[in-house]
Amino acid sequence: MRKFALTKGVERIEARVVNVECDGESGDVKTLILHDGRRIDGDLFVDCSGFRSLLLGEAVGAEWEDWSHWLPVDRAVALPCEAENETIEPYTRATAMPAGWRWRIPLQHRVGNGYVYSSSFIGDDAAADAILGAVEGKPLADPRLLKFRSGRRKNSFVKNVIGVGLASGFLEPLESTSIYLAQMAITYLIELFPSDGVIRDADRDEFNTLVDMEYDRIRDFLILHYHATTRDDSPFWDHVRTMTVPDTLAEKMELWKRTGRVRKYSEGLFYDASWIAVYLGQNIVPDGIDPRVALPDPTGVARALASLKGAIDSEVAAMPDHRAYLYARGERIAAAL
Template identity: 40%
Template sequence: MWNKVVIAGGGTAGWMTAALMAKTLCRAGFEVCLIESPTITTVGVGEATIPSFVHFNRLLGIDEKDLLKKVKATFKLGINFINWDKPGSDYIHGFSALGDQGPGLPFYHYWLRWQKRHPDTNIEDYFLASSCARKNKFMHPDPAVSSLFSGLGYAYHIDASLYAEYLKDYATSRNVKHIKADITDIRLNPSTGYIESLRLDDATVIAGDFFIDCTGFKSLLLGGALKVPFISWQKWLKCDRAQVVPTALTNENFVPYTKAVAQIAGWQWRIPLQHRVGNGLVYSSAYMDDNQAQSLLLSQIDSEPLAQPRMLSFTAGMRARFWEKNCVAVGLSSGFLEPLESTSIHMIQSAISRLSMLFPNAETNSVLAKQFNQETSAEMEKIRDFVILHYCLNNRSKEPFWQDCQNMALPDSLKHKLELYRNTAYIHHDHNDVFTEGSWLSVLVGQGVLPRHSMQMINTMPDEQLDHYMKSVRHQIAALSGQMPLHRDYIQRMLMV
């Protein structure tokens, strides 16, 4: 029986892993130890999440109000994409379902048929989250108010450094051992190739049965010691740099959504927290140098900078395998997708949740590793395709970066999905996909892509009935969003209680 787990690395990935292990394995008698470098600092400019993150904290039994206070969080209803189709374009990818459940078919088919007769209709009028975000409104979903209200999804903007500290307290109070040291050597079993122990900078040797690599881009265990190769996706996701800077909070930028503004060779984010705003410019060094990027970022921020900008380098892609022998990589050590759709923390959560379900004993390691790798690869590739979608559908005509994104050859999986939608209005969706049909349609319509044909079954509803149905849903959403309190007021009242 493997009962000693060693987590290499702290930060968000390490402490999320430790917290879930404390909730599950420690209670079953396992020993869990986390080794955190005292010399590695976090970026600390704010992190955006998606709705699955809310469920993760509920799983841990964390009180939401306490979490919001401690990590300086705000609510997030979606992402506002500006200038992605072309300069002046503006749409919100909201976190609610589109419309309601629909009388028989997914609601998006009814909206697409309605749009053909009413080309000026705005799809955001049928996303409750988007409608609330535009009005700067928020309150928790309440199924007792309306079935439409029960479909409102939300996430958080958090201070990732404070969140890691929050989970450190959670995990260490539940028997996770915490060691502050740098890893200087990784010992492998000479016959099996499995990791046996980690040597620390004070000469301490930490032995273990199972190791979780949370060492970030360095991937000391999986990529370094076990030599699992990295698969680059840079031919599709061209950005490889980010400049980041925190700025002062104002009433104007305290909004319940992330802002993502397309720029000449990438895009800029804005993430509002309770105490400051996180800003960053993601760009391709092949189209813009670092000095230009820093100048552009500082020229576009909308409040006083609180520090000097910092630069990060990365390559989009993933490891060929995520679980190798007795080691699983979690977070940046397993791969990276730029933060366009705020999936970094989700992929940490997904990996450790999957690992908890598949945690092995020595006899079942190889078959479970195969299943883990298949599921994780499929998930990352689907998220990759969704991120690529934003780039390849642009209609910006004068910038080399965006023109190259328009003309690049797409992954076969994304190419098929786009062809299916354009020709039939059908958006293929598996039950375990991170992004639903509504998310895909939000980006497709937001960036000007409508299908050539409608699904035949949708024509069974008479025009008069469809008109009544669509107007009724739009009216209900407008009424619900209009009745909600302002985002800032809601948070302030919540934190005072």
């Protein structure tokens, strides 16, 4: 991307921003002061400074909306380990733990592990011990602590600053949505880019509405994973099972329970299949169903599903396993380079 951008005339300046000057009247960011004293003026600024949110949070003061009361996990302890066997499963496993959950991500040369937890329910040392005790292979490093908080800026486009990635917000990593959220903001920025040099309120409002909607929908989906649990074996799970959820989620859950319907979206990351997997996976079975479901003959439906399963099984049997696929693909990429 860097090479591509440079060929298109982008100038790359590597430096640390040590100060930011804003226009006294409008409050717009005017100039970045770099550690070597250089000054960079601009009309529009994209803040990618991570949790620091140097321009959006600090310089133009975009307000933070905290969601930790719904998504209380706020730390992770990461621990890579050796792969114990030859099989590379083509998925990440997320396993519930007493104060959160742990990830297990099989990679080509190691397995990534981590315990995502709420610091209100477990201490850092106890969390590190828990992940050390849970991994299957020999640890390849010391446990590494990460801190975060779930929430977002109330607006991600304020004055002449647009926040992308962690500068704009963060949702805990259960559904691995951070890179999607950064990419989504970039896409909306391209679509709404003020190419005539004028930043209009309507463009800012549209950007903020779209970004808020994406964050809010993922937030509700994440909260559902916790709130729908039937676990009652630790104070953490008792808390998330009994907490009050956002109205938007309460309405979605009520609709599902009553009618078996999933709220329809045309934008956003998670659609019917994802929501149904979590509802049914957590044993939330609807009381009512769409009456059309009862119309087809059940024997015919069973036959059609069996034939679909047969087709999937024979496709899977003919495919290389995940390790073979990754290595073959790696070789193809290396050859192309």
